[in-house]
Amino acid sequence: MSALTDLTIAGARAALEKRECSARELAEAHIAAAEAARHLNAFVAETFDLALGQADASDKRLAAGEGGLLEGMPLAIKDLYCTKGVHSAACSHILDGFKPPYESTVTANLWREGAVMLGKTNMDEFAMGSANVTSYYGNVINPWQREGDNKPLVPGGSSGGSAAAVAARIALAATGTDTGGSIRQPAAFCGLVGLKPTYGRCSRWGIIAFASSLDQAGPLTRSVEDAALMLQVMASYDAKDSTSVDVPVPDYAAALSGEVKGLRVGVPAEYRLDGMPEEIEALWRQGIDWYRDAGAEIVDISLPHTKYSLPTYYIVAPAECSSNLARYDGVRYGLREEDSDLTQMYERTRAKGFGAEVQRRIMIGTYVLSAGYYDAYYLKAQKLRTLIARDFQQAWEKVDVVLTPTAPSAAFAIGEKMDDPIAMYLNDVFTVPASMAGLPGISVPAGLSAEGLPLGLQLIGQPFDEARMLNAARFMEIAADFTARPVGASGGAA
Amino acid sequence: MAIDKATVLRIAKLARIEVADEATDGLADELNAIMAWVEQLSEVDTEGVEPMTSVVDITPPLRSDTVEAVAPRDDILANAPNAEDGFFVVPKVVE
Numbered sequence: 001m002s003a004l005t006d007l008t009i010a011g012a013r014a015a016l017e018k019r020e021c022s023a024r025e026l027a028e029a030h031i032a033a034a035e036a037a038r039h040l041n042a043f044v045a046e047t048f049d050l051a052l053g054q055a056d057a058s059d060k061r062l063a064a065g066e067g068g069l070l071e072g073m074p075l076a077i078k079d080l081y082c083t084k085g086v087h088s089a090a091c092s093h094i095l096d097g098f099k100p101p102y103e104s105t106v107t108a109n110l111w112r113e114g115a116v117m118l119g120k121t122n123m124d125e126f127a128m129g130s131a132n133v134t135s136y137y138g139n140v141i142n143p144w145q146r147e148g149d150n151k152p153l154v155p156g157g158s159s160g161g162s163a164a165a166v167a168a169r170i171a172l173a174a175t176g177t178d179t180g181g182s183i184r185q186p187a188a189f190c191g192l193v194g195l196k197p198t199y200g201r202c203s204r205w206g207i208i209a210f211a212s213s214l215d216q217a218g219p220l221t222r223s224v225e226d227a228a229l230m231l232q233v234m235a236s237y238d239a240k241d242s243t244s245v246d247v248p249v250p251d252y253a254a255a256l257s258g259e260v261k262g263l264r265v266g267v268p269a270e271y272r273l274d275g276m277p278e279e280i281e282a283l284w285r286q287g288i289d290w291y292r293d294a295g296a297e298i299v300d301i302s303l304p305h306t307k308y309s310l311p312t313y314y315i316v317a318p319a320e321c322s323s324n325l326a327r328y329d330g331v332r333y334g335l336r337e338e339d340s341d342l343t344q345m346y347e348r349t350r351a352k353g354f355g356a357e358v359q360r361r362i363m364i365g366t367y368v369l370s371a372g373y374y375d376a377y378y379l380k381a382q383k384l385r386t387l388i389a390r391d392f393q394q395a396w397e398k399v400d401v402v403l404t405p406t407a408p409s410a411a412f413a414i415g416e417k418m419d420d421p422i423a424m425y426l427n428d429v430f431t432v433p434a435s436m437a438g439l440p441g442i443s444v445p446a447g448l449s450a451e452g453l454p455l456g457l458q459l460i461g462q463p464f465d466e467a468r469m470l471n472a473a474r475f476m477e478i479a480a481d482f483t484a485r486p487v488g489a490s491g492g493a494a
Numbered sequence: 495m496a497i498d499k500a501t502v503l504r505i506a507k508l509a510r511i512e513v514a515d516e517a518t519d520g521l522a523d524e525l526n527a528i529m530a531w532v533e534q535l536s537e538v539d540t541e542g543v544e545p546m547t548s549v550v551d552i553t554p555p556l557r558s559d560t561v562e563a564v565a566p567r568d569d570i571l572a573n574a575p576n577a578e579d580g581f582f583v584v585p586k587v588v589e
């Protein structure tokens with residue numbers, strides 16, 4: 001048997017079942033790996049004692065034959081999820097010291113099925129960023145490095161700590177959240193599978209809100225099967241989230257035949273960008289060939305409003321963020337900058353507690369919602385969103401899934417793209433359209449760049465059709481046979 | 495329409511974020527760059543297009559209007575920067 005930290009969830013479940021290891025040994029192996037990889041800054045709060053207690057409880061349940069679907073699986077949880085009595089700060093200074101008196105629905109689902117929490121992971125502040133460089137707790141380092149160059153690279157964002165933890169083999173899997181690409185883009189940068197479900201598939205209750213009409217929980221894993229197993233548990237109908245959708249959760253793992261004969265795969269012309277690196281184009285063509293050679297039907301499609309998705313996003317998301325983040329006022333939780341005047345107290349607290357990118361987005365959001373500008377910006381963006389969603393609805397008459405690159409580049413170095421907010425926003429150019437339309441998307445590691453860094457391809461699925469999308473992803477996983485591992489993984493490169 | 499210094503200060507006031515005077519020029523430049531970039535949306539004809547209000551096609555569910563305990567009061571107050579006698583404490587607002 002390979003090292004415990006190298007197992008997939010599916011492999012670890014089998015090892016526990018065959019008594020090749022205990023849940024405690026599994027937890028201890030991951031804790032040791034996490035301690036050895038602290039320089040990555042993947043965790044902002046370690047909960048190792050809690051993990052060992054949960055693992056012992058898992059061993060008891062396993063011995064009694066009562067193990068859940070994720071019994072004993074050591075996971076990393078994004079700091080955006082409220083976890084009862086445990087650090088939950090969205091990696092913002094303004095939530096200093098906040099310990100929620102309740103548990104998010106998604107994490108409650110995970111614990112109910114026996115999962116073990118190793119800690120809370122680093123992320124861009126309030127999930128606003130694409131490189132994990134806006135966290136109050138510092139940058140995260142990608143365990144991958146360019147060949148012959150040890151310059152530290154970003155893990156992508158906003159779920160950068162979660163991605164780094166799973167890629168470095170210090171967690172079996174992690175939760176992330178995706179508003180415009182925050183699961184899929186870091187998955188691509190770290191050589192992982194990253195799944196954003198349909199909006200409404202996972203409850204948002206207890207997940208600190210950024211842009212409520214876009215935010216969605218999902219897993220980062222090292223295999224498609226693991227993504228299916230995680231989604232199986234994370235997804236549920238929840239009356240506490242009024243946008244949660246009451247549709248049955250199918251057996252996702254059971255749908256993974258890897259058979260794609262007859263599958264209609266859409267290739268949107270508008271995702272061919274000027275100046276896109278040739279290796280991304282080549283990988284995309286390779287992906288198309290894999291599907292065609294396996295008997296899938298390749299269909300050229302048009303999603304005409306693609307180019308407007310990102311600017312539309314940068315009206316909708318800041319508008320919702322300015323509203324959601326109004327609650328951080330120094331009164332009920334977190335940081336407070338004292339002042340004898342109430343308004344001054346608010347203003348000083350928020351100036352000190354929010355970082356530059358969060359302040360920028362609150363200001364943009366406040367502006368586009370302010371009197372006289374609402375129609376020109378916010379209403380206009382909502383109409384664009386209708387057109388973007390309609391593009392996909394028309395595509396679904398011809399195709400079952402859409403295949404695109406996940407990100408326009410491989411991971412870049414910490415410090416790059418920092419001077420120009422728009423250059424940073426362009427990281428999400430391929431992931432934002434599905435977010436705007438509420439559709440499920442998954443990034444699968446499909447190849448390496450010339451510099452030896454992972455590159456991902458994205459599949460976009462029809463609403464609540466994660467099962468078919470996952471099966472198409474499973475096919476790509478087999479075809480790509482991505483076995484490279486980062487130098488920063490526990491145990492080193494293969 | 496360009497965002498000038500006065501507009502930055504007005505937005506900051508609305509957003510309840512203190513902005514130092516010397517930071518306003520830089521912020522105005524950043525916000526102008528972003529707004530100029532989103533301006534490309536104006537080239538799309540959206541006449542007669544319904545604005546999207548829900549990305550999933552559902553009727554918002556109704557729930558019964560009953561009182562439920564979320565968490566004990568003291569657990570919630572435990573996170574407050576300043577609490578007294580079961581209340582949040584704020585600077586004096588009424589003379």
